[in-house]
Amino acid sequence: MTDEAVELRDIVVRYGDTTAVGGVSLTAGRGRVLSLLGHNGAGKTSLLQVCEGFRRPDGGIARVLGLDPMADHDALMPRLGIMLQSGGVYPWATAGEILRLFASFAATPLDVDMLLDRLGLRKFERTRWRRLSGGEQQRLSLAVALVGRPELVFLDEPTAGMDTEARHTTWRLIEELRADGVTVLLTTHLLDEAERLADEVVIMRSGAVAATGSPAELTAAAGIDLLEVRAEPGLVPDGRLADFKVVETTPGEYAITGSLDAATISDVLGWFAGAGAQVTAVNTRRRTLEDVYLALTSGEKVYR
Numbered sequence: 597m598t599d600e601a602v603e604l605r606d607i608v609v610r611y612g613d614t615t616a617v618g619g620v621s622l623t624a625g626r627g628r629v630l631s632l633l634g635h636n637g638a639g640k641t642s643l644l645q646v647c648e649g650f651r652r653p654d655g656g657i658a659r660v661l662g663l664d665p666m667a668d669h670d671a672l673m674p675r676l677g678i679m680l681q682s683g684g685v686y687p688w689a690t691a692g693e694i695l696r697l698f699a700s701f702a703a704t705p706l707d708v709d710m711l712l713d714r715l716g717l718r719k720f721e722r723t724r725w726r727r728l729s730g731g732e733q734q735r736l737s738l739a740v741a742l743v744g745r746p747e748l749v750f751l752d753e754p755t756a757g758m759d760t761e762a763r764h765t766t767w768r769l770i771e772e773l774r775a776d777g778v779t780v781l782l783t784t785h786l787l788d789e790a791e792r793l794a795d796e797v798v799i800m801r802s803g804a805v806a807a808t809g810s811p812a813e814l815t816a817a818a819g820i821d822l823l824e825v826r827a828e829p830g831l832v833p834d835g836r837l838a839d840f841k842v843v844e845t846t847p848g849e850y851a852i853t854g855s856l857d858a859a860t861i862s863d864v865l866g867w868f869a870g871a872g873a874q875v876t877a878v879n880t881r882r883r884t885l886e887d888v889y890l891a892l893t894s895g896e897k898v899y900r
């Protein structure tokens with residue numbers, strides 16, 4: 597195995613008769629952001645638990661910062677930042693007490709006051725965990741994960757339940773972590789979050805990897821999704837456009853789908869010209885990561 601931040605080979609996780617992860621391999625390079633996507637129950641959290649050393653895999657090999665997450669757990673923990681989906685803290689302690697406690701475990705912690713300010717938690721410093729809202733608990737959990745200056749951070753749905761402002765703050769923090777050379781492994785159900793943050797996306801489906809690549813690679817491989825043409829209303833496509841689906845969405849606005857590339861787009865525009873139509877606007881739309889994700893997880897073919 598190489599000197600990657602995370603390297604998983606053929607990881608299997610079973611719960612009784614249920615195979616939650618059925619032989620997953622993936623690599624997260626140092627200083628990169630890797631996002632795990634997948635439906636509820638796809639196996640994302642189980643995979644994170646293997647990386648964090650909280651679950652022994654039923655098969656395969658895991659290396660995290662070059663170490664075995666189970667056998668080398670004590671050596672590894674101070675180098676990791678872990679944000680769980682929920683819980684993991686003392687409900688009766690205040691936000692300030694919790695963050696200072698975790699800071700005290702670290703050799704060179706971040707400044708607690710700075711973190712409280714950055715995550716908008718200053719006014720909750722004396723509020724007990726159990727009295728914080730869901731989004732405020734999430735922000736505190738993120739602060740706890742970061743306070744020890746980890747080399748590698750695991751974030752399980754970090755912005756779930758956060759308001760828009762907190763979500764953007766979290767995104768900026770993750771971008772700063774990457775700029776500082778920290779590796780981030782995050783799970784999310786928010787495709788725009790993955791598209792914005794991730795260098796590498798791993799789409800999981802029923803415990804297996806359905807696709808991997810950068811957001812740009814995944815969307816580029818899926819090609820152009822839609823051609824929009826504005827011309828005069830009421831044009832009726834003939835046999836030359838038989839390979840495409842043409843819908844006049846509003847009078848004079850045509851939405852064309854099918855096998856679209858530079859050559860076929862030129863053919864379509866040629867048809868409009870041949871029909872004597874004056875084309876006043878042309879627009880193409882690439883598939884978004886959400887389109888690719890939905891197609892992959894529903895089993896539809898997206899690659900031509």
Ligand SMILES: Nc1ncnc2c1ncn2[C@@H]1O[C@H](COP(=O)(O)OP(=O)(O)OP(=O)(O)O)[C@@H](O)[C@H]1O
Binds near residue numbers: 614
């Ligand atoms: N402790 C457990 N005991 C039994 N089954 C479990 C346990 N934990 C998870 N599972 C099952 O394993 C499968 C994968 O669960 P996991 O939590 O890893 O999925 P996930 O992708 O993180 O889902 P979500 O997006 O809902 O968080 C699911 O079918 C789940 O019901």
